[in-house]
Amino acid sequence: MNFLIRLLVTALAAMLSAYVLPGVTIKDFTTALILALVLAILNLLVKPILIILTLPATILTLGLFLLVINAVIILLASNLVKGFKVDGFFWALIFSLVLTVVSGIMHSIAGGDND
Template sequence: MLAKFLIRAIFAAIGLAIAAHFVKGVAYDSLTTLAIAALLLGVINAIVRPIVFVLTLPITVLTLGLFLLVINAGMIGLVAYFLKGFTIDGLVPGVLAAIITGATSWVGHLVLGDMRDD
């Protein structure tokens, strides 16, 4: 279980690094900050995101799931709020970072397979 979490965090870190490279308004000051941001994003996605998802389910349904991008951007913004050295300057950079990080995580899932805890 820990290995699965760490591998997901590595792909999240790669996604955040790509987002910081291509999206103006997303930045980190060191690789250590990037690694901590990825780990913190994993923890926030495991604890806070399900609560926010349930609370915003009606708007998510009304927008046919597109509001999930805003939720994911909010989770990345929450990481930036708590972690000095990692910044997201607004909603648009947050949404773009969420798209890039989500795509990177999806590719990681495809490359690594299901990785079930047997």
């Protein structure tokens, strides 16, 4: 049940973030739900591999390279999900930051448990 709530919150946060950012477009809420699911899968499978492969750069930049990895995940998701478009790396980076902040705020409002 908690996973479904997280998916819904992420989809709503993605819609809100895309509304605010002119370089990101999401066609409809169904696309946002699919995007939330794809992002969950990519964060589960691809992100750990990227973190391990780029560990020296992450250590050298004191963790700031993780922002680049998040942007790459967003760009990969934009290639996989029809109806979700990001205009470039800069917009993917900004979208990942805004999505993280908005979904965190929405999840705390929704009363999700801290697991």
